[in-house]
Structures are given as structure tokens and as C-alpha cells.
Amino acid sequence: MTASTWLLRSSVAQVAIPVRNVSVDIGDNVTVPCTNGTQNLDETNRVITWIREGREDGQIKRLRVESNGVLKLINVSRFDTGFYYCTVDNDGVARDRIYVKIRTPPPALHNVWVKPSTILANIIWEVAGTGGYPIIDFTAEYRLKPVHGEEPEAWKPIIPTHIPPNARTVDVYHLEPNTTYIFRVWATNQLGRGEIVEVEGHTHYSVEELELERHFLAGVENFDTRVWVAAVGVVMGTLVFLGLGTCYLLYRECKAPSQLEEQEVIELVPNIILNPGFFDERTERVPHDEICNNQTTTRLNNNTIVQPRRL
Known part of the structure; x- marks a missing residue:
């Protein structure tokens, strides 16, 4: 045996x-x-x-x-x-x-680091091994670094979600300037997801924001608050003046149509008296009389009928 x-x-x-x-x-x-x-x-x-x-x-x-x-x-x-x-x-x-x-699934990626810019970042890595099977793809995600005591937000995928197996870098877009982010990346083979590696990166200040900040803060040490109060008073007075002017114009516009209508009525009465044949769109026509000629009989606004002269 x-x-x-x-x-x-x-x-x-x-x-x-x-x-x-x-x-x-x-x-x-x-x-x-x-x-x-x-x-x-x-x-x-x-x-x-x-x-x-x-x-x-x-x-x-x-x-x-x-x-x-x-x-x-x-x-x-x-x-x-x-x-x-x-x-x-x-x-x-x-x-x-x-x-x-x-x-096994792929081991942790090697030499993972982030190269941040103002609104984007570049994640770079090296492959230490495949685990015995070819790598299918890489996956990367990011999120804001949580402030002490706050609940961390959910991970956001980085496009493309399936990074080709021959890639060794990926770009992350639409970041906020002067902000700290956490990035993570891993490889996957047919046995599943490999070890995850997390790195931290801080985006740069925006050049425009720095220039604007320098412009606004220029001479702030010698700034007199009384000048600021006077400027605010001028602006507020201008706004009040414009508001009152707008209200007056609206009032005049509302009163103007009624005065114009009264003026038209006053002008219309003498025209009717001096010219019996005067026609206005507000007068009413009377049907033709069998014994009258082809001239038009007119009824005035006071219901007085003006007959045409007979031939």
C-alpha cells in the first residue's frame, strides 16, 4: 500500500x-x-x-x-x-x-496618478498583471471628496464606461476649478473585477477667476466705505426715479384714448349740421323711398331724418 x-x-x-x-x-x-x-x-x-x-x-x-x-x-x-x-x-x-x-481577477493597477487641470483631469496607470486571463477592459469613476462629517456622494462613471484594454490613460471632463476629487480605476477579466485603486486630485484655479479677483481686490486696503454707501444711494435713487417715470407714462397712456374720443364727437356735430350730406361710419342709413330719387336718405345721431331734394 x-x-x-x-x-x-x-x-x-x-x-x-x-x-x-x-x-x-x-x-x-x-x-x-x-x-x-x-x-x-x-x-x-x-x-x-x-x-x-x-x-x-x-x-x-x-x-x-x-x-x-x-x-x-x-x-x-x-x-x-x-x-x-x-x-x-x-x-x-x-x-x-x-x-x-x-x-485570479486582475491585480491592482500600478503607478496610478492624476494630472489635474482647471476643468478636466487625466488619469494615468500601468498594468502590473492580468491575473491569468486577458484584460477585457478598464473602468474609472470619480466623485467629490467629502468634507469631514458629510455623507460622500455616489460615484460618477467616466466616459467611456468600458475603456479599451490597450489604454493606459483616460480624460475626465466637466470638473469644477479649485476642487478636490477622488478617482478610482480597476481592470476586469473573465473572472471579474480586479482590485480597485483610489487616488486624489485637486483641480487648478481658473485663470479668468484669478484675474477677476485681482481686479476687484485692487486697492481694497485703501477703500473708503462711505464711497460705497454713496454709490449705492445713487443707484437706488436712479431706480426710484425710473420707476416713477414709468408709472406716469402708463397713467397718461391709459387716459389718452378717452380724451381723444370726446374730441372726435365735438368735431363731428358741426360737420353734420353744416353739411347734411356728411357721412360718418357712426351714422345709420335709411332704406330707399319709392318716390325719391337715387340720393341717400340719412338719419343723424339725434334721430333727425334728412330727406334729399326732389328733382
């Missing part, structure tokens, strides 16, 4: 044997047999020992050596990546050499 053991920390004699690569996704289980150099050994009294190079603390809980000498890694993590050796009968000679690689 085959016996198997596991050594926590040990060294093993290096021999010229090829390295077998075994890849597994994070969280999965993997079995690794000891095959090279053990095919012709008697399986009856064979003792197989597994040695891990650079073991992490706590790993022993997730490692198991089966009765047939197969090494089994359970629920692997990124720390299980490394070289594993197997020996036979404790001879100290490596019979098989395996490199176990754990595929």
Missing part, C-alpha cells in the same frame, strides 16, 4: 527534470499526481512526500495528500501559486516538479 506525507518546510535536491505547469481558477479544487520518475517503482511499499516551496501560513488547512500519493488543493487562493515537489521513500530527490498557477 502506498504511503503519502506532506512536509511543511523542507529543501529538496534539484535535478534536471522538466517543470509541469498546472493552472486553476481561484476558488476551485485541483489534484496534482506525482508521475515523473515513479512509473517503475514498486507501489507496495512506496512512500510519496510532497514539498511546497515558499509555503504561506494557513495553507496546510486546504492541502491534502490522498492514499495514492495525489496532492489535492482545496478552494485555492492566490497564495497557493508556487512550486511543488514530490519525492519517493524520503530520498530527498525531487521526482516531479509542478508549478501551480492560480488564475
Whole structure:
């Protein structure tokens, strides 16, 4: 019957044997047999020992050596990546050499920094690794840096939301000058989102705002407040004068139509008396009489009928 053991920390004699690569996704289980150099050994009294190079603390809980000498890694993590050796009968000679690689989401991006301007910023990064699968895209977001005691606002996406995998920079637009922002960026592969990196940046002062501020504050040390009060009084007096003038003009405009109508009535009466044939749009026409000529009979405003002269 085959016996198997596991050594926590040990060294093993290096021999010229090829390295077998075994890849597994994070969280999965993997079995690794000891095959090279053990095919012709008697399986009856064979003792197989597994040695891990650079073991992490706590790993022993997730490692198991089966009765047939197969090494089994359970629920692997990124720390299980490394070289594993197997020996036979404790001879100290490596019979098989395996490199176990754990595929993970992308690790944190490297050298992430922000180059802010007045109303935009440029986020720059480097890729430290892919996690074992090609990077699908990058994602970046930003938000205002919360003031002490305030609830932070929601993260805002940076366009494009899916940054191409060959990109190493992205621009952020529509920022406020002289404002502190927090930016974060991460990579994604088929296993999911990688580690997030956050950086902080402060946008610059606006050139126009600085010039305007210098203009307004020029001579502020020698400014007399009495001049300011006098200027305010002049402005307010002008506004009151314009308001009164506007009210007077509106009043005259409202009274003007009635006076004009009375003047037209006064002028109309003498014209009717002196000229019986005078016609105005306010007079009423009387139907033709059978015994009269073709001249028009007119009724005046006082209901007096003016007959035309007979031929």
C-alpha cells in the first residue's frame, strides 16, 4: 500500500527534470499526481512526500495528500501559486516538479496618478498583471471628496464606461476649478473585477477667476466705505426715479384714448349740421323711398331724418 506525507518546510535536491505547469481558477479544487520518475517503482511499499516551496501560513488547512500519493488543493487562493515537489521513500530527490498557477481577477493597477487641470483631469496607470486571463477592459469613476462629517456622494462613471484594454490613460471632463476629487480605476477579466485603486486630485484655479479677483481686490486696503454707501444711494435713487417715470407714462397712456374720443364727437356735430350730406361710419342709413330719387336718405345721431331734394 502506498504511503503519502506532506512536509511543511523542507529543501529538496534539484535535478534536471522538466517543470509541469498546472493552472486553476481561484476558488476551485485541483489534484496534482506525482508521475515523473515513479512509473517503475514498486507501489507496495512506496512512500510519496510532497514539498511546497515558499509555503504561506494557513495553507496546510486546504492541502491534502490522498492514499495514492495525489496532492489535492482545496478552494485555492492566490497564495497557493508556487512550486511543488514530490519525492519517493524520503530520498530527498525531487521526482516531479509542478508549478501551480492560480488564475485570479486582475491585480491592482500600478503607478496610478492624476494630472489635474482647471476643468478636466487625466488619469494615468500601468498594468502590473492580468491575473491569468486577458484584460477585457478598464473602468474609472470619480466623485467629490467629502468634507469631514458629510455623507460622500455616489460615484460618477467616466466616459467611456468600458475603456479599451490597450489604454493606459483616460480624460475626465466637466470638473469644477479649485476642487478636490477622488478617482478610482480597476481592470476586469473573465473572472471579474480586479482590485480597485483610489487616488486624489485637486483641480487648478481658473485663470479668468484669478484675474477677476485681482481686479476687484485692487486697492481694497485703501477703500473708503462711505464711497460705497454713496454709490449705492445713487443707484437706488436712479431706480426710484425710473420707476416713477414709468408709472406716469402708463397713467397718461391709459387716459389718452378717452380724451381723444370726446374730441372726435365735438368735431363731428358741426360737420353734420353744416353739411347734411356728411357721412360718418357712426351714422345709420335709411332704406330707399319709392318716390325719391337715387340720393341717400340719412338719419343723424339725434334721430333727425334728412330727406334729399326732389328733382
